[in-house]
Amino acid sequence: MDRKNAELGQGDNHQKSASPYAIPVAFNRMLGHVHHADGSTGVVFCNPWGFDELCTRKFHRLVAAEMARNGISSIRFDYPGEGDSLPLEGPVSFESWIVAALAAGAELRQRSGCDRIVYYGMGIGAAVAVKAGCRDPDLAGVILAGASLNGRRYLREVALREKVIEDGIDIEFGYPSGATVLAAYVMDPQLAMDVKSLDVELTDLPDDRPVLVLARPDNLSDRQITDQLKSRGVPVESLDFDHYGAMLDGVVTSPMPLELIDKIALWTQQLNETKPETDASPAPVDTVRHLNGDGFCETAEQLDTGLFGVFCQPAHDTPSAVIVFLNMAYAPHTGWGGLWVEAARHLALDGIATFRVDLSNIGDSPAHPEGPEQVIYSRRQLDDVQIVIAHVRKLIKAPILLAGGCSGAHSALYAGAESPDVAGVVSINQLRLVLDPDEDIETTLKAGARPIGDYKRRAFSTQTYRRLLAGEINMVQASRHITGYARAYLSRIFSPYLGGLTRLGRLKGELFALLKTLERRRVPVTFVICRTDGSLDQHVLYFGKDLRGAAAFGHLRHIILENADHTLSPPSVRTEVIDILRRAAHDLSSGR
Template sequence: MTAHSASRPSGDVAAVLGSKAQRQVAAARPVTFSDTVGLYADSAPGSELRDGAVLFLSPWGFEEMCTRKLWRDLADRLAACGIPSLRFDYPGTGDALDRTDFADGLAIWESTALAAAAELRRLSGATRLVLIGHGFGATLAATVAPRLEVVDAIVLMAPVVSGRFYLRELAAWSKMVDEGLGLRDDQRITDHVAVAGLIMPDEIAAEVKTLNIETLPALPASQVLMVERPARDKDVALSAHLAALGADVTRLPYLGYDDLVSNPTIAKQPLEVTGQVVEWVSEATARSESRKVQTPEVPVAARLEGPGFVETPLRFGADDRLFGILCQPRGQKRGATVVYLGTANDRLAGWARMTTETARYLAAKGVASLRFDAANVGDSPPVIGAPEQVLYTDHQIDDVMAAIDLLDGLALGVAMLAGRCSGAYLAFRSAVADERCKAAVAVNPFTFVWDKDDVVDDALRYNARSLEDYGRRMVSIDTLRRLRAGRVNIRYATANIAKQLANHFAGKMPAMLAPLSKYARLKEATYASFKRLTERHMPLTLIYSANDIGLDRFRFYLGRNGENLKRYANVSVEIIPDADHNISPPAAKAIVREQILAAALKAGEPGQ
C-alpha cells in the first residue's frame, strides 16, 4: 500500500489541462441506452489515444446534485488527456425514465451500470475500462467491477463502506436540509429513505442496508485509488482490505470534501483532488497500449419515450456548448413551448427532479418544453472569458437567447420562460431583453434588478429570509435549539435584517431625496423593466411562497399589497401558503405546474 501526499498535477498533465482554456469546450455528446441518458466525452482533438476509457458511477440524491459539476470537470480534463468517458443516470433518477416496479432492487441500477460499460466500449473503441465512483457510486463501482472483467483500475471517492451507517447518515442529512428549508415535521418525508425531496426506492434501500464492502470477497481492480474523507476510519479500513486482496492501492486525502457536498448551490470544486485523480488515471491508462481502432461516430441520441411524452437530449448554441433536453407531447402539441431555466447550480433535472417531472407533466397536457444547463452549470462547460460565478449576470441571458434560437430552428412555435429563484430572475431579465419571449412565470424571484454591491456568493451561502420569516423563527423553540448548537449565522442574519430595514425606510423616503438613495435608483430601474413588458403586453406571472425572502423586494417595488401593480395590467401574482422557497410540498408543486401550464396555453393562442 502506498500513501501519497497532496500534490499538483505533473508537468505534462498540467500542460494538457492548461491548453484546453485556449478553445471553447463543447458539451459532452448525449446518448441514450437502457431507458436512460448518458453523456459521452470523446478524446480531445490532437490528444494521444489510450486503450482505456472512464465510466463514471454517480452517488445518489443530494450528493449527486453536488457532484454533477465535478463529473463534468473531470470528464473534460480526462478528454484533454486523450481519455474518453461516459456518465449516466440510474433508472428513476435525474433524466432517466421512471419505473413503477423496483422489485429487482439494486440489480436494476447494477444492470444499467453494466449496460453503460458496454456502451462506453462501443463508443470509444477501448478494450479496457477505468471506473470512477463517488459515494454510493463508488460502492457500485467496487461491486460491479469484477463482473465486467475489463477493469484495470478503479477510483473510489468517499465510498459508502457500510450501507447501514450510510442510511443513518442520510436520515441526519435529510433533517438538516429540511431544517434549512424551514419545513415543518409534518412536511418532511420520513416514511422512506429520502433527502432533499428525492426518495430511494424501498427495495433498493433494503439492499443498501445490508451492504458492507469492507469485506469484499473479490478484487475490483488491480490498481485502486482511494480518496479518503478526513477522520473516516472505514475508508482507511477499506484501503487496507483492498491491499490485502492484492491491489496496488494509492491513498489520497479528500481535501475539500465537506465544501463540495454541503450544498449544490454553493458547492466548491475540489480542484487539487481533481488534478490528482486526472494524473492518476492518466498514468494508469498509460500502462496500456494505445488504441489501434478508429473511434466510431457517435450517433445522434435516440429519443426516450414515456407515458405521454417523448424526450430528446441534445446540444445547442455556438460550438455545441449547451446541453439540454427537449420534452414533447406524444400527441398533438398546443400552447407555447416552455423554456425552463435552472436554479443556481442545480442540474437541469431541478431540485428534487421538479423540472424533469414538470416537463413530463406539461407534455402529457400537450405542452412542449426545453430544460437546459446554462454555461458553467451542471453539464454545460464554461464560456471562455465569462466569470466563474455566472449567476445574476447578463452572460446567462446569452444562453437563454441560444435556447430560443434552438426553438425557432426547430419550428416549435412561440416561447415562454419559467424558473425559480435565480432562474426566475433570469426569466424576468431575459424576457425584458428578448421580445421573442411571449410569457414568463417567475417563482420566488429574489429580485428584479441585481444590486451590484451585493456579493452573489454571500447571497447564496447564507440563505437570507424575509422579515416575517425572521420574526416567526425568533419565537420558535427549534430556532433556540439551533442557536445553542451553533447552526445559526447570527452575524449574517443581523446584517440581512438591517439591509431589509434600510430598503423599507428607503421606500418611504420623500420624493425630493429619492435620487440620493441607491435603493430608489434600483426601484426606478425595476419600474422601467416592468413598463417595457407592459408595453409589449407580455403576461408575467409572479409566484411566491408566503414567507419567501423575495416578497420583501416585491413589496419594496410594488407596494405592501401590490398596489403599484395597477400600472402593469399584464402582471398577476399568486401567493402559496405553507410552502418553502424550493416549493417542496406536493400541493405547492401542483400550483406551480398549473400556473405554468395555463401561461403556456394562453401564450400559444392566436393573436397573443
C-alpha cells in the same frame, strides 16, 4: 492551459471526436454523456443518489473533461428513473443500477474503442462501482469517492440530513409515510429496501486491480477502506477529498477542488495503455439522442456554444406552447428534486413542449472561455438565455414562455424583457427582483433564503444569545445581513418621498421600466412566491403592503404558495406549480 479552454477542447488534448464537448447519448432508456479520448482505458461514473448527484454533476463533468485531456474516455449517465433517464416499468432495484453501470461500460467500449474499464463511484454509487467492477472481466481499477458501502449506515445519514433540513422550515412536507427522502428527492421504496440490506465487501475485488480512495475529512470509514485494502496487498492510494462538505452543502455556490480533479485524472492516466498503431479505430456508431416515454419524447440537444439541454414534446400532438426552464443557481437542468423533469413530462401530456437547459458553467454545460467564474446573476447568463431562445425558435414555432426559480427567475424576467420572441414569463420565488450593483453576489448567495420575520425571531431568541456567547455565530456575516435589512427597511419608508435619490428608488425605477417594456409587448408575467423564504418580503418592498402596486401593470399577477419552501419540496406544492405553468402556457396559446 486555461481550464475553461481545456474543457472546451481548445488546445493540446487527446480528444478525437469532431465535437469539442461531451457527446450526449441515449441507450437502454438512459441518457448519458460520453467524453471521447484515444486510450485503451475508459471510466464509467456511478453517481450518488438524488441531492448528492445534483450537487456533484458539475464536479463529475470537470473530472471527465480532465480525464479526456489525459487520454481517458469516460461516460457519465443517469440511473433508470433518475435525472434525464426514463423510469423502469416496475420498481427500481439496486440490481438495476448495477446492470445500468455495466450497460454504460458496454456503451463506452463501443463508442471509444477502449477495452478496460475503471468504475468510479461516489456515495452510494461507490457500492454500484464495486459490484459492477466485480462482474466486469476487463476491470482496470476502481475509484471510491466518499464511499457509502453499508446501506443501513447510509440511510441513517440520509435521514439525519433530511431532519436538519425539515427542522429549519415550518411547513408540512407531506412525504409518503416511511419514505427515504433528502431535499425533495424521494427514493423508490424497493430501492430503499435493497439499500437497507446492502453491505458491500471489498474482498470480491481482484487483489491486483488498483483502487483510488477519495477520503472525506476525518471520516473513519474511508480510512478503514484504505487500511483494509492495504492489508490485502491491493495497490491502493488515498487522496483527501477537499471541499467535499462545501460541495454537498447545496448549489448556491460552486466550490470546485481543482487540484483534486487534476490528481484523479493523473491517477487514471497511469492505468492507460497505448494502443498498437495497427489497431483500427472503432467502427462509427450512430449517436442516438432520443428517449421515447409514455406520451412524450425527449431529445438531448447540444448547442454550437456547448450549452446542453433536453427538448421534451408531446409524442403525437403539435405543441401549443414551449416553456424554457432556466437554472436556479448551480442546480442542473433536471431541477431541484427533479422538478423540471417531472414538469416537462406532465406538461407534454397536455400538449406543451419544454426545453430544460444548463447555462454556461452549470451542470452539463462547460464554462464560456470568456465568461466569469461566478455566473449567477451575470450578464453571461442573459446572453446564454438569448442563445437558448434562438435555438428553441429553430425547433418550434409555438409561443415561448421563460420559467425559473430564484436566480433563474431573475434571468427569465430580464431576458424576457430583452427578447421579442418571449411571449410569457413565470418567476418563482425570486429573491432579487433587481440586483443592486453594489451587492456582493457571493455574500448574497451564501445568506440563503429566509424571510425578514425569521431574522427578527432569531434576533430575540435566547438560543441566539447562547450561540453568540459560545462563538458559534459569524458576527461579521451576521452584521452584514442585519445592516442590509435595516437599510432596506429605511429605504422603503423614505423612497416614496425621495424617489431616485434613494437606492430603493433607483432599483424600483429599473424594475418598473422593465415591467413596462413587457407590458407594451403584452407579455404576461406571473410571480409565484412563498411566505417562508423572503421572496414575499422582496415583492412587498417593491409593490407595497398587500402588493397593491402591482395593479399598475395589467399583465402582471401574483400567486402566493402556502405551505411551501424556497425549493418547492412538498409534493403538493410541486403539483401546484406544474399546474400554474400549464395554465400560463395554455393562456398564451389561446391568446388570453
